[in-house]
Amino acid sequence: MTTTSTTDPIILAEGLTKAFGSSPGRFRRRRTTDGGFTAVDGIDLRIAPGELVGYIGPNGAGKSTTIKMLTGILTPTSGLLRVAGFEPQRDRVRLARRIGVVFGQRTTLWWDLPLKDSFTLLQRLYRIPPDRFGENLAYYTAALDLGEFLDRPVRQLSLGQRMRGDITAALLHDPAVVYLDEPTIGLDVVSKHAVREFLSDLNQRTGTTILLTTHDIADIERLCSRVVAIDHGRVTYDGSIDDLRADRDLETVVRELYLGRSLVDTTE
Numbered sequence: 712m713t714t715t716s717t718t719d720p721i722i723l724a725e726g727l728t729k730a731f732g733s734s735p736g737r738f739r740r741r742r743t744t745d746g747g748f749t750a751v752d753g754i755d756l757r758i759a760p761g762e763l764v765g766y767i768g769p770n771g772a773g774k775s776t777t778i779k780m781l782t783g784i785l786t787p788t789s790g791l792l793r794v795a796g797f798e799p800q801r802d803r804v805r806l807a808r809r810i811g812v813v814f815g816q817r818t819t820l821w822w823d824l825p826l827k828d829s830f831t832l833l834q835r836l837y838r839i840p841p842d843r844f845g846e847n848l849a850y851y852t853a854a855l856d857l858g859e860f861l862d863r864p865v866r867q868l869s870l871g872q873r874m875r876g877d878i879t880a881a882l883l884h885d886p887a888v889v890y891l892d893e894p895t896i897g898l899d900v901v902s903k904h905a906v907r908e909f910l911s912d913l914n915q916r917t918g919t920t921i922l923l924t925t926h927d928i929a930d931i932e933r934l935c936s937r938v939v940a941i942d943h944g945r946v947t948y949d950g951s952i953d954d955l956r957a958d959r960d961l962e963t964v965v966r967e968l969y970l971g972r973s974l975v976d977t978t979e
């Protein structure tokens with residue numbers, strides 16, 4: 712018998728902090744007299760396998776910095792961090808097999824190569840077995856309607872086509888956790904809808920854990936049963952959008968979440 716349960720978090724952060732421009736432990740406030748800056752300021756987060764969580768807040772709140780720590784790109788200044796049982800910055804290579812990342816404002820695809828060649832390179836990089844790769848590529852080609860531009864160089868793709876390519880690239884190796892940083896930014900209404908429906912289906916079909924950063928409240932409404940809002944590097948709300956909507960209209964919810972006011976303790 713084991714004491715571990717299926718509800719053990721797949722993402723666990725305790726007191727997660729990232730300060731730029733100075734040494735660990737020197738920050739008590741976000742801006743410091745020596746010009747340093749605390750982008751993420753003691754975040755606690757527990758995300759269970761299979762959750763689809765919206766991670767939102769105003770510009771500069773610290774969302775991308777958090778995601779960069781969750782992938783191992785940035786090293787936390789202090790605090791505890793585990794993703795799929797790994798310490799991201801120490802186990803970056805092993806963790807890479809368990810996570811997928813999409814940065815909506817950038818592509819991870821090879822610009823001059825046909826889209827399908829990027830996928831083949833990723834197969835080699837992640838050592839995806841040929842059968843599995845074939846199945847996944849066929850699935851995503853159909854689900855995201857990639858067929859007509861698989862042979863086109865990435866630089867010739869529209870934003871919506873490129874985004875669908877990036878999402879596929881992040882999923883070909885069957886990651887347990889996917890971070891999506893603004894996956895619908897700049898897309899037209901139809902493409903946004905297609906991406907949302909795809910993500911919802913992915914989450915339900917495979918149980919992939921998804922952490923989604925977005926400024927589009929429709930993404931949150933359609934996809935996320937739970938929202939974590941941050942501002943000035945601190946969590947201001949962690950709960951369901953329905954709880955917020957019980958006594959507020961949507962416009963007020965959006966304003967409060969994106970202005971970063973604390974919805975937890977309104978006496979502040």
Ligand SMILES: Nc1ncnc2c1ncn2[C@@H]1O[C@H](COP(=O)(O)OP(=O)(O)OP(=O)(O)O)[C@@H](O)[C@H]1O
Binds near residue numbers: 732770771772773774
């Ligand atoms: N390498 C860095 N050095 C110094 N400051 C940084 C660095 N990276 C980010 N910051 C600062 O940390 C703060 C948080 O940035 P971050 O990119 O995490 O915000 P964000 O919530 O993702 O914002 P947005 O919604 O605009 O993408 C910002 O004020 C940013 O200027």
